[in-house]
Amino acid sequence: MLDVRKLRLLRELARRGTIAAVAEALAYTASAVSQQLSALEREAGVALLARSGRGVVLTPAGLVLVEHAEDVLAVLERASAAVAEAGGGLAGPLRIGAFPTAARTILPAALVELARRHPGLELRVDEVDPAEVPDAVRGGELDVALVHDYDFVPQQRDPGLDSEPLLTEAMFLASARPPEVGVDPIGWCRDLPWILGRPDTLCHLVAVRACQVAGFTPRVRHHADDFGTVLALVAAGLGVAMVPELGVGDPPEGVVLTRLPVHRRTQAAYRAGAGGHPAVAACVAALRSSVAARQSSHASPSARSR
Amino acid sequence: MLDVRKLRLLRELARRGTIAAVAEALAYTASAVSQQLSALEREAGVALLARSGRGVVLTPAGLVLVEHAEDVLAVLERASAAVAEAGGGLAGPLRIGAFPTAARTILPAALVELARRHPGLELRVDEVDPAEVPDAVRGGELDVALVHDYDFVPQQRDPGLDSEPLLTEAMFLASARPPEVGVDPIGWCRDLPWILGRPDTLCHLVAVRACQVAGFTPRVRHHADDFGTVLALVAAGLGVAMVPELGVGDPPEGVVLTRLPVHRRTQAAYRAGAGGHPAVAACVAALRSSVAARQSSHASPSARSR
DNA sequence: CATCCAGCATCAGCACAGCTTACGAATAAC
DNA sequence: GTTATTCGTAAGCTGTGCTGATGCTGGATG
Numbered sequence: 048m049l050d051v052r053k054l055r056l057l058r059e060l061a062r063r064g065t066i067a068a069v070a071e072a073l074a075y076t077a078s079a080v081s082q083q084l085s086a087l088e089r090e091a092g093v094a095l096l097a098r099s100g101r102g103v104v105l106t107p108a109g110l111v112l113v114e115h116a117e118d119v120l121a122v123l124e125r126a127s128a129a130v131a132e133a134g135g136g137l138a139g140p141l142r143i144g145a146f147p148t149a150a151r152t153i154l155p156a157a158l159v160e161l162a163r164r165h166p167g168l169e170l171r172v173d174e175v176d177p178a179e180v181p182d183a184v185r186g187g188e189l190d191v192a193l194v195h196d197y198d199f200v201p202q203q204r205d206p207g208l209d210s211e212p213l214l215t216e217a218m219f220l221a222s223a224r225p226p227e228v229g230v231d232p233i234g235w236c237r238d239l240p241w242i243l244g245r246p247d248t249l250c251h252l253v254a255v256r257a258c259q260v261a262g263f264t265p266r267v268r269h270h271a272d273d274f275g276t277v278l279a280l281v282a283a284g285l286g287v288a289m290v291p292e293l294g295v296g297d298p299p300e301g302v303v304l305t306r307l308p309v310h311r312r313t314q315a316a317y318r319a320g321a322g323g324h325p326a327v328a329a330c331v332a333a334l335r336s337s338v339a340a341r342q343s344s345h346a347s348p349s350a351r352s353r
Numbered sequence: 354m355l356d357v358r359k360l361r362l363l364r365e366l367a368r369r370g371t372i373a374a375v376a377e378a379l380a381y382t383a384s385a386v387s388q389q390l391s392a393l394e395r396e397a398g399v400a401l402l403a404r405s406g407r408g409v410v411l412t413p414a415g416l417v418l419v420e421h422a423e424d425v426l427a428v429l430e431r432a433s434a435a436v437a438e439a440g441g442g443l444a445g446p447l448r449i450g451a452f453p454t455a456a457r458t459i460l461p462a463a464l465v466e467l468a469r470r471h472p473g474l475e476l477r478v479d480e481v482d483p484a485e486v487p488d489a490v491r492g493g494e495l496d497v498a499l500v501h502d503y504d505f506v507p508q509q510r511d512p513g514l515d516s517e518p519l520l521t522e523a524m525f526l527a528s529a530r531p532p533e534v535g536v537d538p539i540g541w542c543r544d545l546p547w548i549l550g551r552p553d554t555l556c557h558l559v560a561v562r563a564c565q566v567a568g569f570t571p572r573v574r575h576h577a578d579d580f581g582t583v584l585a586l587v588a589a590g591l592g593v594a595m596v597p598e599l600g601v602g603d604p605p606e607g608v609v610l611t612r613l614p615v616h617r618r619t620q621a622a623y624r625a626g627a628g629g630h631p632a633v634a635a636c637v638a639a640l641r642s643s644v645a646a647r648q649s650s651h652a653s654p655s656a657r658s659r
Numbered sequence: 660c661a662t663c664c665a666g667c668a669t670c671a672g673c674a675c676a677g678c679t680t681a682c683g684a685a686t687a688a689c
Numbered sequence: 690g691t692t693a694t695t696c697g698t699a700a701g702c703t704g705t706g707c708t709g710a711t712g713c714t715g716g717a718t719g
Contacts, residue, residue, distance in 0.1 A: 048493070049433055051357050067695060079678055081697060086677090091433075093440030101686045101695045108440030115432030122428045126421030127355055127397075134399030134414030187354070373666060385707055387668060392706090407666045407715045663718080670711080678703075689692075 051123065053087040054116035056080055057095065057105075058207065059185075061113040065102050072182055117206045117319070124320030132325045138167030141326045144175045144183060144192030148274060148293045149313065153213075154193070157330070157337035165329055177249050181205050184316055191330045195313045199256035200249060210316040211331055214338045216292035218253075218309040221277070223284045225303045232305045233261040240268035240286035242277050254289045257309055278302050357429065359393040360422035362386055363401065363411075364513065365491075367419040371408050378488060423512045423625070430626030438631045444473030447632045450481045450489060450498030454580060454599045455619065459519075460499070463636070463643035471635055483555050487511050490622055497636045501619045505562035506555060516622040517637055520644045522598035524559075524615040527583070529590045531609045538611045539567040546574035546592035548583050560595045563615055584608050 059069040066084070070077040088095050095109035105113065131139075145154050150172065158170055175183060180192040185207045194210065197218075220226065226235040241258075243265070244250030250272065258265040268286050271277045274294030281288055282301040291311050295304060315331045322328065365375040372390070376383040394401050401415035411419065437445075451460050456478065464476055481489060486498040491513045500516070502508035503524075526532070532541040547564075549571070550556030556578065564571040574592050577583045580600030587594055588607040597617050601610060621637045628634065 048357070048361075049429055049436075051354070051429070054432070055354075065695070066697095076679060077696070078680080078698085082677075085697085091436050091440070092445055093436055095436075095440075098685090098696075103696075106440065108436050111439035112432060112436045115428070115435050119425065119428050119432055122421070122425050123355055123357070126360070126418060126425055129421050130355075130397050130399055130401075130414050130418045133417035134397070134401075134412065139398055371666065382708060383667070384669085384709075388706075391668085404667075404714085407664095409667075661719095663716105665716085666714090668711100668713080670709105672708085672710105674705105674707080676703105676705080678701100680699105680701085682697100682699080684697080685695085687692100687694080689690100 049090055050087065051119060053083050053090075054112070054119055056083050057087060057109065058113055058116045058120065060084065060096075060103075061105055061110070062207075073186060120207065121318075121320035124318050125323060128321050128324035128327070132323060137165040137325050137329060139326065140169040140171060141191070141330060142171045142173065142189045143330065144173050144180055144189040146177050146193060146195070147174055147272065148291065149193045150174050152293050152296065153334065153337045153341060156340060157333040160336065161330060161333040164333075165326070168326055168329075178247065180316065181208060184208060184318055187318075190321070190324075191315055191317050191327055193313060193334070194316050195249070195311045197249065197253040197256075197311045198309045199260060200253050207319050208316050209319045209322050210314040211322075213313045213315055213334055214342070215310055215312045218257075218307045218311060219290050219292065219295060219304040220287060220307055221281045221290050221295070221298070222287040222303050222305070223281060223301060226305055231261060232307060233257055234263075236265075236287045237261070237263045238266075241265040242269040242271060242280050242286040242288040243267050244272050245270050248272065250289075253309075253311070257289065257307075355396055355425075356393065357425060359389050359396075360418070360425055362389050363393060363415065364419055364422045364426065366390065366402075366409075367411055367416070368513075379492065426513065427624075427626035430624050431629060434627050434630035434633070438629060443471040443631050443635060445632065446475045446477060447497070447636060448477045448479065448495045449636065450479050450486055450495040452483050452499060452501070453480055453578065454597065455499045456480050458599050458602065459640065459643045459647060462646060463639040466642065467636060467639040470639075471632070474632055474635075484553065486622065487514060490514055490624055493624075496627070496630075497621055497623050497633055499619060499640070500622050501555070501617045503555065503559040503562075503617045504615045505566060506559050513625050514622050515625045515628050516620040517628075519619045519621055519640055520648070521616055521618045524563075524595050524597055524613045524617060525601060525610040526593060526613055527587045527596050527601070527604070528593040528609050528611070529587060529607060532611055537567060538613060539563055540569075542571075542593045543567070543569045545572075547571040548575040548577060548586050548592040548594040549573050550578050551576050554578065556595075559615075559617070563595065563613075 056069060056073070059072060060066065063069050063072060066080045067077045070080045084096060091112065093108045094106050095112060096103045097106050154172065158172070161168060162170060173189065175189070175192070177194045180189070180194045183189045184192050185205070193213070220232045220236070222236070226232040241254065243254050255265060269280055271280060274290050277288045277290060278295065278299055280286060282299045289307070298304060315334055317327050362375060362379070365378060366372065369375050369378060372386045373383045376386045390402060397418065399414045400412050401418060402409045403412050460478065464478070467474060468476060479495065481498070483500045486495070486500045489495045490498050499519070526538045526542070528542070532538045547560065549560050561571060575586055577586065580596050583594045583596060584601065584604055586592060588605045595613070604610060621640055623633050
């Protein structure tokens, strides 16, 4: 009988490439991971890893086992969800991860509704960058998380996660002066200083990619993750920025927003198989209704765009 | 994360009804099983067992979890099979269970072929009564086993096992004198002494059932499992018996065989999900070809029946 | 009704699986 | 050559999970 804990290590190894990375991600020492994987090989009776340089690579048999490990973990997750559904109803902890913008906009209403309808839930919200979300959800630190993928940023499909689309929003160019009419707004910013998110965040990456598609590399002058800060900097004439629709709730005076042909799709993600978990399903439903309520009540900032 | 070892205990509990029986079947003490199931309840966060009288019963949540446990175990078995297929090829131990008749007839040729084509396999055969087979296969003591179900004997479908049909054979009535023409052969034996298999075997049960269907309870005079012995007793005029086609390879002088409208179907069974395991698949294929070779070369004893 | 026994839970004790720390070997980068 | 990674092995320790003993409950028996 293969050990599921070890299969999880193998899956993480497939995703991260090195034993050291797996150990760091799952809060073990590299030694423990190495020993466990050796034991797994012994149980399987087949070589799963092969040394390559100073690292390891998965053998074909290892790759096959990883695929099946995904299945096993998903079915196990489904069992968890089913028993929660059948027995406890809606109670216990539910950890939600959200990026800062969502945590201020669509999340509060959803949390209020969730807490009202299911008082047994112990809701806990963590603000995390979307780039860290997949690992945190797979690792069990989060149960539900809001993530997005942008045009230009490849969304690698994670077989360990399932997700449901929540909303699609346009990106806007924020500038102090209106861009010229008839030209590509991003190209128009070729020589202007840019205000981007911190490196290694999705916000940062999407802006760089968009500029590369337009044929240039942005001159990054400022780094700021908070869109309020970003807009204040733009208003002060310190540069231009790309902001999503949710980030411009109340744009300050002196900021011109131009709708770009770039979108970001926000999704609710959870562990593969956990979609049937009552708390997860309720959370996703609450997020949906919060999004719907927002879209019907708020005027889109596109009214201010050209 | 639910623990698969504990899920296995829960599944066995659902099948056997008492913690003590689970413990005995899996070679644990009842204390260990009780502790593990308590731990499982803690992990699940839901009551899975409830005391009922001096035993326990599964709660609705427990039943739900059992169903999913079957899935988990089957998927895990499939993972095992896949990695064996991808990596080791055909090597390692393969434990085969067979009832005595098959062990003498269709099994030897299959084993020879299997050993010839896959010398890496360490074949091991155990002779077991079909009634004990499901537990032994589920418990991992056997990998493949030959089982049969008879007309009249309910074959309860075991969700932990998969099976493939191998052959269907007729049952024969063995008697010293030919039965009257035109009457039900079994009914004709109403007042004759019967020779049956040992109690608690399928052979015993099917004969009793067949007689009950004919409207009487057989007077059991002798017990013998070996069909050679049974036929010798019949030839000596000590009673009548029901024997399957495979059991009458070379009937002694003085035995009259009468084909009955009762059949038994022989199947190859293995753990759910293990059908993709190369050694299991090869074994089943070898059994099939052995059966096919037998059927084409041997004249059916029906030639001697009336 | 008193007794007996089957079945389960709890407790204490112990063994082993599995983790950490420490160290060494191999390889890539500089 | 030197250094930094990365992995594997050895030694030691801790916690999980097993056994065996004990007590409790509820059905069976006379």
